[in-house]
Amino acid sequence: xxxxxxxxxxxxxxxxxxxxxxxxxxxxxxxxxxxxxxxxxxxxxxxxxxxxxxxxxxxxxxxxxxxxxxxxxxxxxxxxxxxxxxxxxxxxxxxxxxxxxxxxxxxxxxxxxxxxxxxxxxxxxxxxxxxxxxxxxxxxxxxxxxxxxxxxxxxxxxxxxxxxxxxxxxxxxxxxxxxxxxxxxxxxxxxxxxxxxxxxxxxxxxxxxxxxxxxxxxxxxxxxxxxxxxxxxxxxxxxxxxxxxxxxxxxxxxxxxxxxxxxxxxxxxxxxxxxxxxxxxxxxxxxxxxxxxxxxxxxxxxxxxxxxxxxxxxxxxxxxxxxxxxxxxxxxxxxxxxxxxxxxxxxxxxxxxxxxxxxxxxxxxxxxxxxxxxxxxxxxxxxxxxxxxxxxxxxxxxxxxxxxxxxxxxxxxxxxxxxxxxxxxxxxxxxxxxxxxxxxxxxxxxxxxxxxxxxxxxxxxxxxxxxxxxxxxxxxxxxxxxxxxxxxxxxxxxxxxxxxxxxxxxxxxxxxxxxxxxxxxxxxxxxxxxxxxxxxxxxxxxxxxxxxxxxxxxxxxxxx
Amino acid sequence: xxxxxxxxxxxxxxxxxxxxxxxxxxxxxxxxxxxxxxxxxxxxxxxxxxxxxxxxxxxxxxxxxxxxxxxxxxxxxxxxxxxxxxxxxxxxxxxxxxxxxxxxxxxxxxxxxxxxxxxxxxxxxxxxxxxxxxxxxxxxxxxxxxxxxxxxxxxxxxxxxxxxxxxxxxxxxxxxxxxxxxxxxxxxxxxxxxxxxxxxxxxxxxxxxxxxxxxxxxxxxxxxxxxxxxxxxxxxxxxxxxxxxxxxxxxxxxxxxxxxxxxxxxxxxxxxxxxxxxxxxxxxxxxxxxxxxxxxxxxxxxxxxxxxxxxxxxxxxx
Numbered sequence: 053x054x055x056x057x058x059x060x061x062x063x064x065x066x067x068x069x070x071x072x073x074x075x076x077x078x079x080x081x082x083x084x085x086x087x088x089x090x091x092x093x094x095x096x097x098x099x100x101x102x103x104x105x106x107x108x109x110x111x112x113x114x115x116x117x118x119x120x121x122x123x124x125x126x127x128x129x130x131x132x133x134x135x136x137x138x139x140x141x142x143x144x145x146x147x148x149x150x151x152x153x154x155x156x157x158x159x160x161x162x163x164x165x166x167x168x169x170x171x172x173x174x175x176x177x178x179x180x181x182x183x184x185x186x187x188x189x190x191x192x193x194x195x196x197x198x199x200x201x202x203x204x205x206x207x208x209x210x211x212x213x214x215x216x217x218x219x220x221x222x223x224x225x226x227x228x229x230x231x232x233x234x235x236x237x238x239x240x241x242x243x244x245x246x247x248x249x250x251x252x253x254x255x256x257x258x259x260x261x262x263x264x265x266x267x268x269x270x271x272x273x274x275x276x277x278x279x280x281x282x283x284x285x286x287x288x289x290x291x292x293x294x295x296x297x298x299x300x301x302x303x304x305x306x307x308x309x310x311x312x313x314x315x316x317x318x319x320x321x322x323x324x325x326x327x328x329x330x331x332x333x334x335x336x337x338x339x340x341x342x343x344x345x346x347x348x349x350x351x352x353x354x355x356x357x358x359x360x361x362x363x364x365x366x367x368x369x370x371x372x373x374x375x376x377x378x379x380x381x382x383x384x385x386x387x388x389x390x391x392x393x394x395x396x397x398x399x400x401x402x403x404x405x406x407x408x409x410x411x412x413x414x415x416x417x418x419x420x421x422x423x424x425x426x427x428x429x430x431x432x433x434x435x436x437x438x439x440x441x442x443x444x445x446x447x448x449x450x451x452x453x454x455x456x457x458x459x460x461x462x463x464x465x466x467x468x469x470x471x472x473x474x475x476x477x478x479x480x481x482x483x484x485x486x487x488x489x490x491x492x493x494x495x496x497x498x499x500x501x502x503x504x505x506x507x508x509x510x511x512x513x514x515x516x517x518x519x520x521x522x523x524x525x526x527x528x529x530x531x532x533x534x535x536x537x538x539x540x541x542x543x544x545x546x547x548x549x550x551x552x553x554x555x556x557x558x559x560x561x562x563x564x565x566x567x568x569x570x571x572x573x574x575x576x577x578x579x580x581x582x583x584x585x586x587x588x589x590x591x592x593x594x595x596x597x598x599x600x601x602x603x604x605x606x607x608x609x610x611x612x
Numbered sequence: 613x614x615x616x617x618x619x620x621x622x623x624x625x626x627x628x629x630x631x632x633x634x635x636x637x638x639x640x641x642x643x644x645x646x647x648x649x650x651x652x653x654x655x656x657x658x659x660x661x662x663x664x665x666x667x668x669x670x671x672x673x674x675x676x677x678x679x680x681x682x683x684x685x686x687x688x689x690x691x692x693x694x695x696x697x698x699x700x701x702x703x704x705x706x707x708x709x710x711x712x713x714x715x716x717x718x719x720x721x722x723x724x725x726x727x728x729x730x731x732x733x734x735x736x737x738x739x740x741x742x743x744x745x746x747x748x749x750x751x752x753x754x755x756x757x758x759x760x761x762x763x764x765x766x767x768x769x770x771x772x773x774x775x776x777x778x779x780x781x782x783x784x785x786x787x788x789x790x791x792x793x794x795x796x797x798x799x800x801x802x803x804x805x806x807x808x809x810x811x812x813x814x815x816x817x818x819x820x821x822x823x824x825x826x827x828x829x830x831x832x833x834x835x836x837x838x839x840x841x842x843x844x845x846x847x848x849x850x851x852x853x854x855x856x857x858x859x860x861x862x863x864x865x866x867x868x869x870x871x872x873x874x875x876x877x878x879x880x881x882x883x884x885x886x887x888x889x890x891x892x893x894x895x896x897x898x899x900x901x902x903x904x905x906x907x908x909x910x911x912x913x914x915x916x917x918x919x920x921x922x923x924x925x926x927x928x929x930x
Contacts, residue, residue, distance in 0.1 A: 195673045216892060218673065312772055314764060369763020373783050374870020387764070552670060552893065559891035562696055565874040574785070574873050590693070 097260040101231050103239035108247040108465045110138045113514065115528045117271070120535035123251040124433060125271035129528040130516040132488050134467030140244055141470055145457035146177030152204040153180055154197075155441075155507035158187035160498075168477045168499035175473055176458050180206075184504050191216050198222060203444050206455060208507040209264075211255060211438045219442075220549035223258040227442040231261045232449075233456055242460035244470075248512055251436030254545050265459050266437035267510035272531050273434035274538065275333075276324040276394040282416030282526075284389055292418050297425025298328070298357050301390075305366030308389050316368040318361060319379050319391035322571045326354035329423040333432040333541040335600070337610055342542075342601040346563060346584045346593070355570050355577050357423070362573030372572045384409035398527045400517035414522075417530050420537040431534070432541040441508045459509035466514045474505045489518040540612045543604060554599050557592030667898040687899035697900065699875055700883035707789055707879060708857045714793040716853060719804030720846065724838065726805065727812045742802025750863035753799050757791075758782055782868075785876035792864060807845060815841035847924040855912025858904050880904045 115129030161184050162168070169182055183204065185193050190210075194217050197203050203226050209217055223229075232238070234253070239246045248269045256264020278301075280292055288308075295301060308317035327333060331350035336343045345351050361367055368388045370378060380397075382388045384406045398415055406413030420429040443455055464470030472490065476483040482496035492500065515531075517523035550558065566583035569575040587593040629635075636643070662677075667687055669680040691697050722742065729735045745753065759765050763780040771778050781787055819837045828836065862881040869877040878886070880900060888897015912927075919926030 199673060199676050221672075314769065316764075369765075369768075369780060369783070370758065372871075373758060373762055374868070375758065552672065556891050556893045556896075559893075561886055561891050565886075568870060569873040569875075572783075572870075574783070586695070 098257055101235040102250050103234045103253050104237050105250045106246040111465050111467045118532045118535055120538050124538045126531035126535050127270055127272055127513050127515050129524045130514055131521045131524055133490055133518055137469040137472050139469040140464045141461050144177030145461045147454055149451055149454045150179040151206055153206040153508055154183045154185055154204045155208040155504055156187035156190035157184035157503045162499045162501055166499040168482055171478050178458055182504055205444045206508055208441045211440050223263045226445055227263055228445045228447055229261045234262050242456055244460045244463040255435040255437050256440050258547050263442055264440035265509050267439035267506055268513045269437040270513040274431050276392055278321055278392045278418045280416050281389045282414040283412040292416055295418050296421055298423035309366045314387055316388055317390055318367045319371045319388040321392045322358045324392040327432055328421050329354040335542040337542055342605050344597050352577050355580055358571035359573055386410055403523055420534050429537045430539050431537050433538045435545045439507055462505050462509040463511050465511045542610045544611045546611045548604055553592055554596045557596040560587055563587045664902055666895050667902045669895055671895040687895050691899050700878045700880050704858050704860055704879040707860045710789040711793050715796050718797050718801045720808055722801055723805040723808035745799045746803035754867050783871045785872045788872045788876050811842050811845040844924055847919050851915040851919050851926050854915035857911055858908050
C-alpha cells in the first residue's frame with residue numbers, strides 16, 4: 053500500500069462523513085427504508101462502554117515502546133523474531149461454526165480451499181470461508197453487497213472508505229453491535245483483544261456503541277512525514293537533523309537540485325508539511341469559534357511556500373505533472389532526494405525495492421519541524437486504527453461470541469505461537485526458520501497472505517524488519533525522537549455522519565483542484581482564495597462550517 | 613446457407629411485405645445469430661438507463677434507487693449554476709472541435725497514402741506499425757509522451773544539457789488541445805484507417821484504368837474517383853463524430869488533469885467523475901451525464917438529418 057492509501061486513511065479517519073437521508077413521508081409507506089444513521093455519541097456515554105485496556109507482557113520487544121501524551125506511544129521494535137513462541141490461547145477457540153469473511157487484498161488472491169486455510173480452520177475450530185477480494189476495486193464491490201443487504205458474516209471495511217461505504221449507516225442496520233460483548237471488563241474474556249489500545253476501539257465506535265474490531269492499532273498514527281535519501285545526504289555531508297524550518301528546506305532545494313543530471317531535490321511534499329505552518333488538519337477552535345482550514349492564514353502560507361518551491365524548479369517535473377504513482381521509483385532511483393509518504397513505507401520491503409535501484413539505499417526521515425523554526429514542532433495524530441472489521445447483524449449472540457473468540461486468536465501478540473500460525477502458516481509446509489527469521493516456502497508465498505486473516509483482527513502494530521536491524525532501529529529512533537510532537541487535532545477519533553450536502557462540501561473538490569494547481573506552480577495563492585470564496589458561498593462551505601459547529605462542536609466538544 | 617435470396621423488387625414499385633410469420637421463418641437463423649448481441653445490448657445499455665432516475669433524486673447508495681428521496685430538478689438547477697460545469701462544457705466543445713479539424717482528416721489521408729503503396733509487404737509493415745499504438749492503454753501512451761516530452765523527459769534533458777531553454781509541453785495549459793490531439797493521432801489514427809481502407813477496396817479498379825486511359829493524372833483520379841467513392845463513409849464517420857462531440861475521451865483527461873489543471877482539462881466525463889462519483893454526490897454526476905446524453909442525442913439526430921439533406925445515407929438509409 054502506498055502513499056495515497058495512507059494519506060486517505062488518515063484524513064478520513066479523523067473526520068469521516070456518511071450520507072444521511074431524511075425520509076420523506078411518501079416513502080415511509082414503502083416499508084423497510086433505511087433507519088437513522090449512527091453518528092457521534094456523547095463523550096461520557098462512550099467512555100463508559102469503551103473496553104478495558106490490559107497490555108500483554110508475555111513477549112518482550114527489543115526496543116520498548118516510549119509513551120508520549122495521552123493515547124500516544126511509539127510502536128515497540130523487534131530486531132529478531134521471538135525464538136520462544138509463547139502460546140496465548142489454550143485449546144481451540146471455535147465450536148465448529150461456519151462463517152464467511154470478505155477482506156480486501158492488494159496482491160495475488162490465494163487459491164480457494166488451500167492447505168493454509170484448512171490448517172487455520174483446524175486451529176480456529178471453525179469453518180471460516182475466506183473470500184479475499186481485489187483491494188483496488190473493493191470500494192465498488194462493497195456498496196453492491198450493502199445495497200442488496202447481503203454482507204458476509206465478517207467483513208473488513210477500512211476506515212478511509214467510511215464515507216464511501218456509508219459505515220455510519222450500516223452500523224446497527226447491517227453490522228452487529230458488539231458493545232454487550234466487549235464493553236468495560238467484558239473484553240477480559242478475550243485477553244488478546246483487551247491488549248489492543250483503547251483509541252483503536254474508539255475508532256470503531258459509532259454513536260455510543262462498539263462495532264469495529266481494529267487491526268494493526270498504533271499509538272503513533274500520523275498521516276505521514278518527509279523522508280530523505282540518508283545514504284546520499286551522508287555522502288554529501290548533510291545532517292538532516294539540522295533542518296529546523298521551512299527556509300532550511302528551501303535552501304536544501306537549491307543545494308540538491310541538479311536538473312542537468314536529472315536530479316531534483318523534492319517530490320510532492322505539501323500533504324505532510326502544511327500543518328508545520330501552523331495550519332490545522334481540517335478544523336481549529338479559536339476562542340470558541342470553529343474555524344475551517346481554508347479560513348486560516350497558515351493554510352495560505354503553506355500554499356505559498358509550496359508554490360515557491362515548485363516555481364523555483366526544486367520539484368521533479370513528473371511530480372508537477374501529477375504523476376504520483378511513480379514517486380517511489382523516483383526516490384529509489386535518486387531522481388528525487390526528499391519525498392513524503394505514510395509511515396507504513398519504512399520497512400524491509402522498502403529497503404529491498406530501494407536496494408534494487410541503488411545498493412547503498414537507506415531511508416531517513418526529517419524530524420517534525422515548525423515552519424518558522426521557532427514554534428514548538430507539532431504533528432496531528434490520526435485515529436487509533438484504520439483497518440476495521442465488522443460482524444453481520446444477523447449473527448446470533450453465541451455466534452458473535454464464537455467469532456470474537458476467533459478474533460482473540462487472530463489478535464495474539466507478535467511472535468506468539470498463534471501469530472506465527474496466522475502470519476506464516478505451518479512450519480515446514482509454509483515457512484522454515486532461516487537464521488532465526490520465518491521465511492516463506494513456495495507454498496507459503498502462494499497461500500499465506502498478510503492481508504487475509506490479519507484483516508479480521510490483528511494485534512497492535514510493532515516495528516520489525518527481520519534480518520536488517522538498522523531499518524527497525526532507524527524507525528524506532530525516529531518515532532522516539534518525535535513522539536512528543538504528536539497532538540490530537542480537533543474532533544480526533546470521532547466518527548461523524550454528515551448529510552450528503554455537507555459531505556460534498558467537505559470533499560471540496562473545487563478547492564482541492566485549485567490547491568493542487570497552486571502547489572504545482574500553475575495557479576497563484578490568490579486564485580485559491582477565489583476558489584475558497586466560491587466554495588464558501590455556493591459550494592456549501594459556510595453551511596458545512598455551521599453544520600459542524602452546531603451538530604458536532606456544540607454537542608460533543610472537540611474530542612481532544 | 614439454404615435461405616433463398618429474395619428477388620430484387622422492381623424500382624418504383626414497393627414490394628408487398630410478406631406476413632411476419634413468413635419473415636420470421638425466413639430470417640430465423642439470422643435472428644438467432646443477433647440474439648446474443650441484442651441481449652447484451654439490453655442488459656448493459658438499456659437496463660442501466662433506469663439508473664438515470666437518480667438524477668432526479670438525492671441518491672443514497674445505501675437506500676438504493678427505490679428508497680432515495682426525490683429532488684425534482686434540484687440537481688439540474690445546481691448544475692446550471694455551477695461555473696465548473698460550464699467550464700467543462702466549454703472545454704469539451706473546444707477539444708472536440710480541435711480534434712475534428714486536426715484528427716479527423718488524418719486517417720483518411722493515411723488510408724489514401726497506404727492505398728497508393730504498391731508493395732504489399734511495405735503496406736502490411738506500415739499498417740502494423742500504425743495500428744500498434746491503438747492497443748496501448750492511455751496510461752502507457754501518456755507515460756511514453758511524458759518520457760519523451762515531459763520536464764524530465766528525453767527532449768528536455770537534451771535541451772537542458774545543451775543550455776537551450778526547456779520546453780515542457782506536458783504541463784502547459786495553453787497548448788493542451790494540440791497535445792491531446794497529437795496523442796490521439798499517434799494512438800488512434802492507424803486504427804481509424806481500417807474503415808477507409810475497406811471503402812477504398814470497394815472502389816471499382818476499372819474506373820481507374822478507364823480514367824488513366826483517358827489521360828487523367830494522379831490528382832484527377834483522386835478527386836474524381838477515389839474521393840467520391842469514399843464520400844459515403846466519410847459522411848457516416850462525420851455524423852458519428854458529431855454525435856459524439858461531447859465525448860472526447862475520459863482516461864486521457866483523467867490522467868493529465870493534474871498536469872495542466874482542471875480548468876483546462878476537465879471535460880464533461882471527468883466532471884461527472886470528480887464532482888459526482890469521487891465526492892459521493894452521485895445524483896449530481898448523473899445529472900451532468902444525463903445532460904450530456906440529451907445534447908448528444910440532439911446532435912446525432914441533427915447530423916443525420918444533415919447527411920440525408922446532402923443525399924447521403926447517414927446512419928441509416930431513408
